[in-house]
Amino acid sequence: MAIAAIATASMLIPLAACGGSGKATTDANGKPIVTIQVRRNVTDNPMKKTQFSKDLEAACDCTINWQEISDNAWGQQKSAKMAAGDFPDIGLALYDSTDVTKYSSQFEDMSKDLSKLPNVQKFFKAQPDAKKFAEDNGHLYLLPSDRGKGYRVSATHMFINKTWLDKLGLPVPTTWGELKTTLEAFKTKDPNGNGKADEVPMNIRGLGFGLWSPLTLMNSTGLTTSFMGASASSQGYYVKNGKVASYLTSNELKDTISYLHSLMAEGLIPKDALTRDASKYNSQTISDGKTAISGVTFGWSNYSEFGDKLADQYITLPPLKQKASDPDSKVKWDYSQPAAEYAYVLSLSPKTANKDAALKLINAMYSEKLSVSGFYGSIPDIVTDNGNHKYTIDKAKAYAEYPDTRAVALQDRFAGWIPDDATIVNDTNAEQVTASDQAVRETIKKNVDPVKDVIPIWVHPSSEDMDTLSNNNTAIFNYTDNQLAKWVQKGGIDSEWSDYLKKVKEPTLGLDTNIKIWQKYYDKQA
């Protein structure tokens, strides 16, 4: 039997080793077929049926074979598909710069094809930052999308219930101390007026260097965060005066953790905040749509945090000072604008059978009209072109089923560029987040230097270094995540801090190695 098994195996191995081929590259009418694979919610309207798709097909004189894959499935299939060499002609929202670094031969360098992509050239000319963001040592493996000025925002905002403040006759807090006093009032004075002590003065999702983290408070201490996407900041590294360092060993982090602990110790942050699942958080922010329960939270826009019924009770808290005596210039805020506006989105496979058709298609995607159709919904079915760069979204059609997600289009997985001179009427998500962003804009403009205070997201370490970084980070976070959580929960940071520092800096964990790697690429690329 062993022999039979081995015989069967040896017959199959050579078969398995070489990839499949022989797919049709033209349709029945002789038109080239271009496969576009897009990661999106498959409950959305299928792209195949949209006017947008027909417009694209007309522009490239080709047939589009849409393959839609859910976020969830893609997360599982991605590594296998890449290792198997399964790359679609055009990929939308499938790959990031890490993938490109690892599988560079599977990505077409579109810098060589720019002459065939005039719309993309126009885009780069208008938005040099987008070009910088996309370029990888002069190569162009992934084209970025630009959601436009409506999304040139910080991804994290701190919200406070203004209705409660007014009711209790309190001013908007400006320092950590004032915030604490305010939270205490929220806890004890029944600001929602239902007679129950059900208020959650400050609500948090968890603790970490990511979107909507309470560690965004570190910006009060003079360090800048950039908690969105795969930024260096999200891995715990920051830059100050051109020097890369880690939040994990900073006194600023220590202060922030101590502050959060002082809040939790007094019951101003729920005691189970670090262990519960997301549904409980939602039930406390969105609540029942009538009685607000949460006082202060961190999130995207007041509408997305609290739902349409309660959103109006909340305002964005302008960045706080750590101490009243701190100079204004010390206060920063989360700088995640590029990650909120741009995304790595479009990839082209070098093995594409119909490259010219694919390039025509890509170029069409970056035209103004098709960018709008791709992001918001097909013209004229969902969006009306009013002429003169003005577009109106038909709310009834676009938001009928999914009010904020525009499931009728590619939404944030689109490839394209919404130019600054385009006006979009009824883009509620942009309107809401822009409104929420106003309170932090001045601080960012005055006090945050996008290059000197932040490791820009276009700094890409090599594949080799990326492995080192991530292995070390896994080991580091395994220790520090728990320490930080423990300190917030139980305190003790003052007495344990020096032992902690010693352990984090141990060479086996590789913190210094990681800092050096980031410094190297920061110096080279920023």
Place this chain on the structure above:
Amino acid sequence: MSTTTVTPAPKTSGDEIPWNKHQRQHLTPGDWVASIIIYGLITLAVIAVLYPLWFVVIASFSNPNKVAAGDVFLLPKGVTFVGYAKVFANARIWRGYLNTIIYSVVGTAVNLAVTIPCAFALSRKEFKPRRVILFLFTVTMFIAGGLIPNYLLYKQLGLLNSMWVFILPGAVSVYNVIVARSFFETSIPEELFEAAQLDGESYLGYFFRIVIPLSSAILAVIGLYYFVGHWNDFMTGLIFITDDEKQPLQVVLQQLLLVAQGTATNVDAAAQQQAADQIKFGIIIVSTLPLMVIYPFLQKYFNKGVMLGAVKG
């Protein structure tokens, strides 16, 4: 039920339980204590299992905020059917159901057709290569190639994005082969084989005419094991199926759940967020109910005193 043991019952329904017949003359104080302990423990176990399930049921149509706040205990509060409405309004759910039924039924049939004969062959002690075969089988329970080699193999065999990927790769569960083999070894008396030999039966004749009819219990158990495996199979669809039309129920439900919950980049409506928890509980019920319905039908096979009594007695 302990009442039947207390009152000296006439010969009733319990007559399949052997020692029941003699309970009147032999009920010792020790047996009394035993009965109390046994039924006490069983009651405890039933409550421990049933209450959380009951909770899921009432949570599935209670106001999700009340559930999260811990206000829901014995009865639903703030009854709404939003979760169920969302689940059933979705046409994909029904297609998922159909797919899952097809995969489970065909899959289980293939499983049994492959597993049972093999287990029988391996149960024959005179079949010497069985040790090597069992060893080779068992190895596969612990050593696997991993995701990527599997992916390449399925791609080569054309299984990707086809219903057969649910059925063929998992056609043999070595665990079930071993369980079935040990059943054949211990529960089918060797005398039957010798008698069959005298009657001039071949192995095939013996297997089909004598062993299979005596194996309803193991067929039911193994069949149920396989069926449940297919029914709850979630990863296969997620990893190897790209065409949404072919996704099984579990994947569809999971997607529905994720869409309901929203993601970081994809901010959903408030109403949807609120329904998410309810959908979650509704989904457990929608997806597990069919399995719970099947089991009682199979259960009677388990309780049949299979064949030993008939032979030795």
Place this chain on the structure above:
Amino acid sequence: MATQSLSATPAAPAQDSRRPSSVASGTTKKPNIFKRIAQHFRRYWELWLLSAPALIFVAIFAYVPMWGIQLAFRKFDPDKGLTGGDWVGFYYFKQFFHSPLFGEIMTNTIRISLWTLVMSFIFPIILALLINQIHSTKVKGFVQTVTYMPHFISVVVIVSMLNIFLTPGSGIIGRFLGPESVMGNPKAITSVYWISEVWQHCGWNSIIYLAALAGVDTSLYEAAKIDGAGRWQLIRTVDIPAIMPTAGILLILSMGSVLNVGFDKIFLMQNSLNLPATEVISTYTYKIGILNSQFSYSTAIGLFNTVVNFVFLITANAISKKISETSIF
């Protein structure tokens, strides 16, 4: 025996073939090897036929993909395909052994899995013995149906149920356990894990024992009763011996998964507070392999895991065979 010696040591096959088997009391001469093979197939072709489909499936779907294991010894190179990378020997194994997390991961894995393994072995047996004591078939059916139900609930839901039940203050269990959630307590999380495992699978796993008990010869009870055996004695002398072979096999098999802590559940249960007790091999491999795409490293860790499991399995099998004649191969 013929094929076995063929595949292993074709040089010295002689003595085995002489041992008469229960069926074949035929030739004891020393025929040549081809003749013996032919003879074997003439006698057993039906058994080969019956097992052939399973053999083919196992060969294709289990053995063929094993060629990917060499990835553990190679530096994965996407351009050269899965097995085209440079040979690096035990580099990735050493990387794992020298990882600062190695000790913690191994301790956590073994602690969680041993607790779960032992408890998941004992409880179904107890439950099956208890259920078997119920007289009324209706009650029996009811208890069985109830206890097996949790088996069908998905892991995602189980974990969110744990979170809800254990919430301090409001959860039905959590309200008795102080102000901080036990989900965040590294000391308690192992218990939370195995208790919920037992809760979910105990009834289901007892099915196999109930099937074994259903096959018990009723005359054994009669005989024991006549000897004056009480209820406990019946359980001890009839029921337990009846399920021993099944229990033995299941125990051996579970020994082979000493380092396997199912990924989904523990991953979903992880949070920053319990992480020192919940980072196990499977979660670490996931973080390294799927999230960071380091296939070689994760394959190496997987292979190490396998080897340890296999050693346990073989040992358990050998011991069991010595002391109780029960073995899986």
